[in-house]
Amino acid sequence: MSAEEDTRYEAVRSRDARFDGEFFFAVETTGIYCRPSCPAVTPKRKNVRYYATAAAAQGSGFRACRRCRPDAVPGSADWNVRADVVGRAMRMIGDGVVDREGVAGLAVRLGYSARQVQRQLTTELGAGPVALARAQRAHTARVLLQTTGLPITEIAFAAGFASVRQFNDTIRAVYARTPTELRGEAPASRATATAAGIPLRLAHRGPYQARPLFDMLAREALDGVEEMTGTPGTRTYRRTLRLPYGTGVVSVDERTRATPASRAAHHGGWLDARIHLTDLRDLTTAVGRLRRLFDLDSDPYAIDERLGADPALAPLVAARPGLRSPGAADPDELAVRLLVGPAAAARLVERYAKALDAPCGALTHVFPAPDDLAGEPGPLGALATALADGALRLDPGADRDDAESALRALPGVDARTAALIRMRSLADPDVALPGEDQDQDPVPDTWRPWRTYAQQHLWTQRQLEKTTS
Template sequence: MSESRQPSLSPPPHNGGVIDEETRYEAVRSRDARFDGAFFFAVRTTGIYCRPSCPAVTPKRQNVRFYTTAAAAQTSGFRACRRCRPDAVPGSADWNVRADVVGRAMRMIGDGVVDREGVPGLAVRLGYSARQVQRQLTAELGAGPVALARAQRAHTARVLLQTTDLPVTEIAFAAGFASVRQFNDTIRTVYALTPTALRAAAPRRGAARATPAAGIPLRLAHRGPYRADAVFDLLAAEAVTGIEEVTGERGARTYRRTLRLPVGTGIVAVEETHHDATTGTGAGSSGEALHRGGWLDARLHLTDLRDLTTAVQRLRRLFDLDADPYAVDERLGADPRLAPLVAARPGLRSPGTADPDEFAVRALVGREGAGRLVREYGTVLDAACGGLTHTFPAPAALAAVPGTVGALAGALADGSLRLDAGADRDDAEAALRALGVDARTAAVIRMRALGDPDVALPGGPERALDAWRPWRSYALRHLALGGGA
């Protein structure tokens, strides 16, 4: 890779802007990992599509086509590159920033809504007809909701094939496919291999594949530098007894929690040490290794494997793994007040939550109050796992609690308030205020539960204005850690 080329490119405009084709080709030519997930490129002469940072020889410009999503490349007949594995890139930060129909739809598809409820269910949640949703996604992304969900199912299937010894038939249904035949056809189309051959092609890292009882090992990819220490500090400070715990020494901690999922429950463990995608070595949590990207190691135990896709996406939102730190740091670093804070903590994230409904309740009652609710209303695990004993109570279980907590839980239970991945952020904030939630708490819920990267807290820093858009949530994190908030 020619490192000298990389600084000449601006970070991808993850705010609804358009990346022109010449910029895209220059990113491919310089193997710029900052653009991984922002777009994909396909090569007509090979029939393969790749991520921009693919280490293969750069194809001639006339043979290259560009696509916004992997699903669009697959729909056009291209198969995934076995060398750069474009299906494993971090998600586009566009879907965090954008509040329009396409952004909301992409977040919901990632959460598994199409797999569980079909396109009609997605359309109902968006407030549009199925035909309108199909038209808007196809026009902008080159693929409709079925193709986008299909690409996601293929990735889930590859992870299960290459990391577990589950029977192929079980993997087909766990990944969300309606039939084994559909599963086989999709794997052949996307990877140009049969499921058995794809499993045999799994990279060997000196360890046998995991069994389901041992959990599913995952690499949670991120782009650019990642300030793991700040994320794990926050998670440790907020951890609620019974559903969360942080163990180990700073720099090598493990965050564990229970998950309440659409079909069953889960327990996840995520390691603080992050890995450099270029060298494959641990970068620790001090932030000194400003690598081009990497991953966090995780292990996921599920009572029902159909929850895998949803669980992974919720972890990605919790750890803010689809963020674009280059775009964030460039914008905020231009502000004189924030510049020294950004320089001290490049790659700082704005963590979300693994359960939006849970976070909203926790924002109202605080850490100790949440612990009491877990003990009184939470669901006890069949077998305790370390300090993990419960899952957080479902909204319906809290609806009878007096006061604002009960009103909030009741609204979540009956659907009059939605905080799911595709919720309209303005509508949700208005509904929270109508339930008696104060403006600052409603803004915190919007930032964390709804993953809004551009929230300014009422009564917060005076200069949390347009100069920080669309990354005001990140600016507040810098100020909080730098003593400026």
């Protein structure tokens, strides 16, 4: 047995939640696959097989464990870090590209043939794009079955299935139950009317510093599009979303939650969220947007180990283990806001934003699309035009180097703004932000590949000093 398999079996034996989402294990004698932290009796080593994805385990004929729900784990942090075809493909599949555009659309976005994409994903992950999207659809369907009272036929198409028969077959294969049986396992209190929104648990691994992230979102909140309610520690962030099929209103609670065992070991937990959608087909995309905004798929253990080894950062890492770097709920929107600044962004909302069909508290509008802003003069118009016609792509699968080059070629976009957009809109974990002071010391290479998080630690510390001075 290889050293990697030894490490994985030890993670399974010790029920180490740090590895949830990094790999899955299946037990040949039971036909079930699990997350590493599954509380069930540890299987014999000779009966265990390992998979990089849930889809690969499903493709080998294994069913999802009923106790640990391996389909609900955080995503692998590898997909955030990697800039290769596999990493970009996984980010796009998570955003629902295969459901909306098929494998052909995914391949076009990647710049490869469909056959090449299939081969690369299958070789490395044990599953192709169709199987990976199928696993994601199954998870979406389970969430809808167990948290809403929607008719099962509506759930089938909302989850992205092409037919009710395909939906039924997939649910049976993945969960070994019919959709009706799966729905019956949910507590009655969890089934809600869709008018109240879909309640979700957004899982994360390791410790999670919610307060600095919510502080940042509160400072950036744009009236009509975003709001922060409550007091620090118990706040709720709410905002509108422009989505492929319609619009949405999402809310996420600041208070992190975990099981007692996970909390004691700092092995992860979840943020409570609720999503209201005009079209349920947008659920997968909306969840992906929230996961990127709140940086829920990062690996705080690897980040803290690397940055904590630097004497300058060690006290900051020790004070805030698991600090996250927020991404973007809408990468195009955030790029515009970073370019024009808060005051001008507020004016754009007043002039161009689409009003919601009905206001939701203080939320009244969806931030204008690039098409709406393309007629603006100067740098804003140039940026909006590039986003609208596809010359600049900031979607989850965009090539980060190409995107930064395209940004730098636009008028009025300096190196710092381009780097900020790469950091936030593209969720790049390793951006060396140019200083506003030309004499600023260069960012140490020892912070790679987590230079974005190092910058977040420095910002957070400066903000704390500012508020306490």
